[in-house]
Amino acid sequence: MKNLRFSTIAICTVLVFSACGQKKQIAAVTEAASVVEPAVKPLVRLAKVVEEPVPQKQVYSASIESEVKNNIAPSIPARISNILVEVGDNVRTGQILVTMDATTLTQQEMQLQNLETEFHRIDELYKVGGVSKSDWENFNMQLEVARKSYLTLRENTILQSPIDGVVTNRNYDNGDLYSGQPILVVQKIVPVKLIVNVSEKYYSQVSIGDEVSVALDAYPGETFTGKVSLIYPTVDAMTHTFPVEIGVANTSRKLRPGMFARATLNFGTENRVVVPDLAIEKRAGSGDRFVYIYEDGKVSYRKVELGQRLGDRYELISGVPNGAQIVIAGQSKLSDGVEVEVGN
Incomplete structure (x- = not known):
């Protein structure tokens, strides 16, 4: 009976000491957890930017x-008799390029010659009083109209180059009927x-x-x-x-x-702020370009408007003041307002 009591007392003593040890361990863990290590600041490199004269080239x-570009074509439909040049040929002002069917021109030329002969006869009669002035004027007008018609038809039968140039296009062959598209382009x-x-x-x-x-x-x-x-x-x-x-x-x-x-x-x-291209970041989802400006131990986000690329630098139209310090390395861990540590 005494042995049983002794064993019970011993077991209780062990349990008490065990409980006390666990409490001390829990207290030690709690105390360790309450000690917070200071956060590590992102490490960045900086560069000071200044204004400089930038050529404004666009x-x-x-x-x-x-x-000059000229379309070579008659003003009236006709059949093409002969195209005298090819694409790539150099031509001179006044050079004949195309001849059209001359049947109508020949007929008009014969009519004009007859009118000129008749007018010469009437002119002689007028000089001796054999024809009235009004008849002479009427016939002279007919002759002038015939001459102008002949010249117009001749211009549309013998096509010349109006400029010194090169033939750049040909749309017909000999014998084709002109149908509106230019025969040649000079x-x-x-x-x-x-x-x-x-x-x-x-x-x-x-x-x-x-x-x-x-x-x-x-x-x-x-x-x-x-x-x-x-x-x-x-x-x-x-x-x-x-x-x-x-x-x-x-x-x-x-x-x-x-x-x-x-x-x-x-x-x-113009005087512009120029920054290294390493400083330029692109904002996801918007396409905006920005840089981080360093001031008083912190960085701040600044949207910028880019100008020309100048080798490994960019001209800035706006966004960064002259003399500012900007981040050129370490941007991946940054956000607006974050404290940073400056490295070399």
Whole structure:
């Protein structure tokens, strides 16, 4: 009986000490949990930005056009007798390009010769009083009408080139009946031109004679010099742009109508903030560009408007003040208002 009591007392003692040990362990864990380690600040690199003179160049896309384009065709339907040139031929002003069927012209020429003979007879009679003045005037008028009709018909039978140029299109063969489409197309390619649409904000900065640099995909690495030859006097109300015509001498004849070209216009220089391209971030879902500005240990989000790309830098139109410090590395862990640590 005494042994039983002793065993019971021993077990109880063990349980008491065990419970006390568990309480001490729980208290130690609770105390450790209450100690919060300080958050690690994102590490960033900074760069100071400053204003500098930036050439205000704008690049415009356009297609090369001929200085003059002429459709060679008669004004009346007729059968084509002979086409004397081919596509690619160079032609001169006044050169005969096409002859039409001359049957009607021959008939009209004979009628004109008869009228001229008859008028000569009537003129002699008029001089001696054999014909009244009114009859002489009426016949003279008929002769003038016949001459003009003959000349018009001749112009529509013997088709000449009105310009120095090159034949760029042929739509008929000998013997075809002309049906409205031009027989030939002749274009003047010395010089050539291109027309670009310029933002209205530059209207006062464009002048006749301004030099323009022209580049073409057909001649990589080569540039051609053009000049502003015409400034249109009105601005499109929908696009707020105005057309500018640029002439290029093209003495080498390398530039051909239809070629894709890029014209660079220089509008002087302006002081702009320039930032490294590493600083520019794109906002997901909106396409906005932004940078992080550092101030008093924190970074703040700033939306920016980009200008030209200048090698590994960007011109900023707006968004960042002169002299600001911006983040150029470590942006992935940043958000607006976050405290950061600056590294080298």
